[in-house]
Amino acid sequence: MMHQTGTTGGRMVWRAADPAVWDEWATRLGRLLSPAARVVRDEPMSRHTTWRVGGPAAVWVEPAGEEDLVRVVRACGPAGMPVLVVGRGSNLLVGDAGFHGVVVALHGEYWQRVEVSGERLWCGAGARLKAVAVAARDAGLSGLEFLEGIPGSVGGALRMNAGAMGSSMFEVVETVRLMDAAGEVREVAAGLLDVRYRCCEGLRDRIALGAWLRGRPAPREEIQERMQSYSRRRWATQPAAPSAGCVFKNPGGVPAGRLLDELGCKGWREGGAVVSDVHANFIVTEAGATAADVLRLIRRLQEHVWRERGILLEPEVRIVAEAEGEE
Ligand SMILES: Cc1cc2nc3c(=O)[nH]c(=O)nc-3n(C[C@H](O)[C@H](O)[C@H](O)COP(=O)(O)OP(=O)(O)OC[C@H]3O[C@@H](n4cnc5c(N)ncnc54)[C@H](O)[C@@H]3O)c2cc1C
Structure with missing residues (x-):
């Protein structure tokens, strides 16, 4: 049986008295989601964090698209099941006891799309920041070079308002597509998301699905040079x-x-x-x-x-x- 003991941060804590309960959740989610989704029991978080530490996620889910994600959110929310969304785990410390809940990773092809449209780029939440910087460079769009060496995803960078070399994420974000705890999807202007230094409060209890970023036209060689100089500076100052x-x-x-x-x-x-x-x-x-x-x-x-x-x-x-x- 599953029981809830106490709260952390106002949320219920699920503890599995019997691992079979987590098996049931994994089976249930596996049935709800499309065949392209992945559902895994006891996935070591040490494989998904750059510190390479952390115990298992009781249930690890990779939804194939938004429809899958809505189903996860709507199954977990009413049951009080904790959900943790992860990107590349480059700003994350998960305890050795792991995560007693459902860890959602936006890793599939759908989530990693980066598409250029004029001076704007649509970036899925799962896209790597390096891929965004490279796509912007190839399209002759400047202003996103600082993302080159940050080893995270767009979703993580939005949540953290990641920044480097004097620039930060929300300086280049126009709108964010997000999902709330009820599974409702909306596109919200960056200015409405309560953005601070290394934090976007507006994403605390919401999932970023992707964002429109804006660049400025500039010669590619200039962009490439700036990326290279950022990279050199990073390697000279970081372990x-x-x-x-x-x-x-x-x-x-x-x-x-x-x-x-x-x-x-x-x-x-x-x-x-x-x-x-x-x-x-x-x-x-x-x-x-x-x-x-x-x-x-x-x-x-x-x-x-x-x-x-x-x-x-x-x-x-x-x-x-x-x-x-x-x-
Ligand atoms: C070598 C190294 C260098 C770094 N340099 C920098 C740097 O220069 N500047 C900087 O700002 N950071 C830096 N970082 C930290 C990190 O890369 C950034 O914070 C990055 O934006 C985190 O992205 P992630 O996808 O790895 O997020 P994760 O670590 O997976 O998650 C971070 C937080 O975001 C939340 N989250 C993830 N995805 C979503 C989503 N789709 N919707 C809502 N919430 C989400 C998670 O729940 C968690 O709270 C560095 C890290 C390393 C290892």
Whole structure:
């Protein structure tokens, strides 16, 4: 039997007293969805996060299109079943206990479409940011070069308002197509989505399905040169080992990396999680690292900075761990 015990962030927490209950959910979703969809039990999240840590998703679903996604949302919502949408997992820490719910990945062909129309690009939520930057370059559209080295998807970049090299996602977004918790689909103007630094509140409880982005016509060679210079700058300043990019938001304009560096945190370690020697706002993982290692290191860094400077570092990465309270 399935029972609900307590809440996290106001949401019910499902615990399977019997794994057969998750089997039932997987079977049920498998029957509801089109044959092109994928439904998997106990899919290790370590395969789907760039930190390469995290326990299993009780049920992992790859809907083939919007109709499938509506069905997932409408089956899970009324049952209080938690749903976590993931992109490329490049800003995500899932606990070692995994996710007791349904993880939805927009990975199929339908979700990865990038189509150019004049000075605009339609980008599916599952499209890789690099593919968007390359499509814009090939079409002679500038303004999206900064997406080149961010290893995420359009959906994740919308949710995080990802940014680099002085630009951020919502500077180039015109409208977002999204699905709400009732499975209703709408296209919403970017200005109505309560966008902040590294966060889009308007997507907190909604799923981004895709977005229209806008570029500016420019010579391709110029765009290519800018992409190459961004790439060189990135490789010179960031570690190559598995990470989730910057762990903390910059507090009040001070780069968190500089703060951590000044406080001597480079090289700090908890188990297989280490503060990078290249960039102090990156935690890199070694083989055998666990999500608990990463979490312990995050907490230790926060405590240290609080004690030494009275600054509370807020994680930029999304933490989905039972002990932490989900997102
Ligand atoms: C080496 C490295 C370098 C990085 N450099 C940068 C950088 O320069 N700038 C920067 O901003 N980030 C950077 N990041 C972090 C990360 O790549 C970005 O935040 C990226 O936008 C996350 O996209 P994702 O698809 O991987 O999202 P995920 O990590 O899969 O998810 C992140 C959040 O978005 C939510 N989400 C995912 N898809 C959807 C959707 N379709 N609808 C609604 N919510 C969704 C998830 O639930 C989660 O809360 C870097 C990461 C790495 C590993």
